[in-house]
Amino acid sequence: MEQPPLPRPSSGADRRRARDLGIVIGSADTGPLNAITDVPGVRVGHSTVRREPDVHSGVTAVVPHPVGPRTPRPAGVFTGNGYGKLIGTTQLAELGTLETPVLLTSTLSAFRVADALVGWMLQRPGCEEVLSLNPVVGECNDGLLSDIRARPVREEHVRAALDTASGGPVAEGCVGAGTGTVALGFKAGIGTASRVPDLAGRRFTAGVLVQANFGGTLRILGRTLTPASFGADGPAPASVAGSCMIVVATDAPLDARQLTRVARRAVFALARTGASYSHGSGDYAIAFGTASASGAPVADADLGPLFEAVLDGVEEAVLNSLLAATTTTGFGGRTAPALPVDLLLENLAAPPHHPSVTTG
Template identity: 65%
Template sequence: MPTSPGPDPLPPTASRRARQLGLGVGHLPTGPHNALTDVPGIRVGHTTLIRPPRVHSGVTAIVPEGVGPDSPLPAGVFAGNGYGKLLGTTQIAELGALETPVLLTSTLSAFRVADALVGWILERPEGAGARSVNPVVGECNDGLLSDIRSRPVQEEHVRAALDSASAGRVAEGSVGAGTGMTALGFKAGIGTSSRRVQVAGREVTLGVLAQANFGGTLRVSGRTVAPADVGVPAEASDPGPETGSCVIVTATDAPLDARQLTRLARRSVYALARVGAGYGHGSGDYGLAFGTRPLGTPAGPTVVPDAGLDLLFGAVLDAVEEAVLNSLLTATAVTGPYGHTRYPLPAGPLLALLG
């Protein structure tokens, strides 16, 4: 199959999302697409690179409207386990500001992706006159199912993901930065979910997007689910999950400051425990959260008091759990260059197991 540098259609597995199977998490309502793009002003784009059996990789772009060096957004970041590369982290931690889109990709492609993102920003009105840009790029290791050393992601693939980013439904599973990812013994990838919450007298939206690629033993509705329990064949030669990771991006239109967004990012990483994350030595577990109200704009709604954050904390826990389930259920089976195969979480056997 040739490399596909353009926007990806929704996968045929979209109907197998957790909520469509009766496995929605929590009691809060979702946005219309149950996706990160339910947050106003957020667009998502993918470029998927498939050249079997050697390459299963790609890039995913999360593009907040109008973000740039001169129009940053409040943001916070948390490293649950820092074995990885989330480029741009130190400046976010220091200044509490996000000034570029957030890109996700494979580990050894992260640096080329960052350079391409800087070039894209400098050409846009949001980057006019900029003498410094802090690109934000997260990564997970797809070396089990792709030739990671080939670094297949090129500048044109980055630009295609950025330029094709759109609002509305988001393709999940084995797409974009999730193409070569595995989690909890299954094929995984990109997953997303959203929640609507009443905070400080107004309805706000919180959305998450997860690049799932971590180890552990899956838990669904409180029950442990091993691959063998749902008829997924085990691979004795599989090297295991030590080259895992997970990057979770959270966005909200709730009026939060950078410190509060850091607290939200922290909860997004905690949420991985609900689905059985092992938080292993080799797993980079990162949360990044940002708000959509630009820094330095005229005073808007009063910042939510800390005591009012509990509903948002609960929302991010539920949304991350559901996003990871979506990544497992909507993925497709992939065989990599070294003969390893990962299979998605099969909906029918899972429902039969849960009774």
């Protein structure tokens, strides 16, 4: 699909999503909201914990309905680089089922969040006799901008995110688990997108949500944008370390093995954005299905458009996380600048630079 002309740069006073700026990734249709909540039965909730200037953190809940130990969802997980604390991953991988919402938070708060999730689940209808439960909690390190050792995310924040989770538009950028995260040298956070691929004549929805917090050099539409591309408004000196948590939901009738294949593509997609996949990066994806068990399964040979949809969706969700975020100064006076929209559009509109090649 040919990239449409990009609009003239704006004043940069407002933060807009990629498609609002004319940046279109892939050719598949999006869902009506271009969000993970386009998948029927999926809700998202955030609880933001901010105490200026030292705390910029929170928790984000992705809640499929129904989900529980009596109504598990088929699921798969893929680890691109395992420098992280994805609680609940071994049982999820072993059984191929998800029995709680997926929560995202700050590294040192992950364990409190898992405990709070267990308490919330045990009070759900149908869980009165439950004696075993596998909470799934992912994390990114927001210690650049937040006092991570304070472990500010507590039970009341977890319950607020779960209890207020809803369908509809999803808040992005500096919210929930993305309040203190940084990616590719710029302030990032939560981002989401969706696609509606055609699988052998049947249309399904795939939605993604990312908690972006990884190193590398920004790449958009195949073009690498170096720090020099942004001049004085360029990225902060960025660590090569970092992480990204990705959640994929789909109403396509897939089993756990197929969902694991989907999760792999979600992590692969980070390379399109310029991710460095460094030693200290925890890059994970969880993919779950919402279809009823009675649905006719999708054949492996027909999964190609879904894989492409997830690749495109993750790429766009990361970009949305950057575009929605705002410049943040946090713990220790450290600042993560927002991605400058005006300069971004100028760089994308300029002819690509091709270094000359000489032969001996």
